[in-house]
Amino acid sequence: MDIKCLKCGSSKYYVKTAIFPQKDSGLKIHLGAYYLKVCIECGFTEIYEAAIVDKEKEEKPEPVPEY
């Protein structure tokens, strides 16, 4: 994910997970997960599709810190 806010350039943000219903072809509705990146400086919100973000993570796994 891009770290800096597109509007004000702040790197302070928090991430929320949101579930939105999506219409497939026809009448089927399935739920899609999204990540909302909310800038705490100006409130600008970017939306990422969780399935794609998670797929990118799988390709580049980050080392998990051990406690």
Ligand SMILES: [Zn+2]
């Ligand atoms: Zn901002």
